[in-house]
Amino acid sequence: MMPPTGRERCQGIPPGVLSDLPDNVIDVILRRLPCKDVVRTSVLSRKWRYHWCRITELTFDVSLWREQKDILYPTVKFRKIVYQLLTHHEGPITKFTLDIPALQECPVIDNFIYFLSRKDIQHIVLHLPLDELYELPSSLFICSQLRHLNLHDCLVHPPSTFEGFDRLVSLELCRVEISSESLGSLISHCPLLEKLVLKTLKVLSVLEINAPMLRSFDFTGSISSLCLKNVPVLTKASLICEHSSMVVENFDYAKFFESCSGLEHLLLNFGYGYDEFFADEIPTRLPFYLNRVKHLDLSQIVLKNPFKLSCALCLIRSSPYLEYLKIEVNNRPESDIEESFELERFSDVTFNHLREVTVVSFGGTMPEMQFIKLLLAKSPVLVKMQIDPAFYIDARSETLAELLKFQHASPKAEIDYISYD
Template sequence: MTDPNQSVLSKLPNNVIDEILIRLPFRDAVCTSILSKEWRKHWCRLPQLTLDSDFWKSKKDLTGDKRATSNFTMTIHNIITRHSGPLTKFTLCIQYWEIYPPIDNLLYFLSRNRIQHLVLKLPRQFKLPPSFFTCLHLRHLFLQNCLLLPPPDFKGFDRLIRLELHEVTISSKLLESLISNCLLLEQLVLRISDTLSDIIEINAPMLKSCDFTGDMTTICLKCVPRLTELSLRYYRKDWKEFDVANFLTSNFFESCPDHLEHLHLDYGVIAKGQEIPKKLPFDLLCVKHLCMCIYLDRDEILCPLSLIRSFPFLQYLEIQMEHNFKKNMPALECLEMEAFPDVIFEHLREVTLIEANASIREMQLIKLLLAMSPALVKMVISPHRFLGKSTIVKTLTKLAEFECAPKAEIFLKLV
């Protein structure tokens, strides 16, 4: 007698089966081959495969000993020999392994299958084999912990529209060349903690979004006429103090296009005693959404507040609070209205404060922003996760005393 469940499974259309298997961890997708004869090879034609932590479950797999390497080689061999049809997306996550398994055959196989979306999270300083540079149909590329040394005849990935590099070892010259040869590139994400020897000039005529974490002084927006979103986070391994005054008064922002609407700034460590500029040498009239970090336990809070002056048409302001929980932190004179007699944010409609801890200086900042924003409609305050309920209640009471725009509403967003 035929199993009715088996009959139902065998009648499912192939596209429905594919959608089911794609949503399963790869290990579970392979296990569906025991359901019936019809399902035995369904996983072999999936267009997307993911070998991540859900697949490498055992501790030996995660550490990457000789046995794990052997299992890895066997797994890749089974995929290469059994897979049929197009393979558009492949994800490999082995960044915590202690040894480097062979992936040359895998990348050659992906290249022959015209892979379009590739994610490689590999062990530290993993040198990519020559076969990687033959994946010329790539449109989305994510690399982590890789060493990039392309062959002399490599011309770049000219179909790439998104490039994301995390802790990738690459020379400034090669990175600059790689980006400039991606003429269709729309999204760029760089996480570089190593100090680069030279400045990277970003030449990408189609680029719309750029997210850079590293030493801000090593990046130059040379030709990005369509850029609408820019995120800059300062980071260096040696935590050398950043000359934020010199950076803000340089011509870096002058090269930003007129289309730039979203800007995220986090310039990290600020040297004490630096002379902080009151504003940029010019206004960025196009920026409507600004996200920035404010360090409330430092006197340099005046810097980000003054910087906001350079965005006269700002509509949305998001502030990430960075602080330690110092008790009895005194108020700051620079946070009184008298210190900003000529400042008013006529177009500011929404303010979001993240990780607020209801300190004296923070309440000063909230009061100041409310007073300076006549068009404000909404202020959302997200308290720090360690803030007690009693403190939150006191904060609400205090906020009710502040004067604000007639249509403004203050919301406390509890996580």
């Protein structure tokens, strides 16, 4: 016998099954459906007819516009759907997502955001079209119950009467346009903020971050000066400053790291001038230890430049409890001259807790080999060193053979040299 088709299976369902489902089960089903299908469930039974009006999570995405003309001009259907919600919805809305970056036009959402502000909204996600920044209405800043705010491609101008988001724990601003003063004020008026993601469009001037509960900070963009003023519980930081916009004389690197006493995970991108944080003569270590840093990721560093290599070693040496180290090498063919590195400057260093090292885009230059030699000789508990050569480097057996000749302080250390042959 052939198995029943989907239509036959549906016809075999007793008529009272859908009506007998508990309310919490119906809520789960509705949350998993596209917004358009949520409204259509009103025809299933009398119990389902108005249940969609009480749904607490709403998601508007491109599934609402299926025809090409709708993708280009979504405003008509969007207004109709929003009108239905404004007219019939009952109770709170805890989460609202508007995810339409592929659209050519941004529908007018001012009235809807005002509607959300009166619905005890806790989580807002706005991923708006890329072509034109949308200026957020002032009603967004009266959402007193807000806990998570995720904005993409917006103009953000908090009103002068804004007193802060007392309950906000997560703030993500990606490709937004906001002044340094407004951004600093916004952050400082979120006393419970734990997660902060900033990916800016324009160059920011001086940014001062005062967030006593902040645990995670991810910054990508151009900035003149960055000050982590009050972040005592910050454990994870990722700093990618583009276009070498950091002004050296405005940046006290020692003070910067000193304010991060709880830092455990640190990513720095050296491709945009982090070595400029240091003076003309680089110290072998910071004036203090980063005693909690266990994971250190140094990206786009030119190891064949002794000055830049010294910057990296200064940070590594200043992290005495470091366990995991990742180095992404930048072998850019510029005027950098390959020079030998003065290992004597670090002859007294020992990496007593270093267990794993990953070197990405390894170019096989003399400074890189010396750097690896130093790590192997000074890491008594090292378990694994993975070397991932640059795509243009042949998997040379002589390179691996030379690496294996280096003195190993750890009897358990293994070298994993990846071959692409």
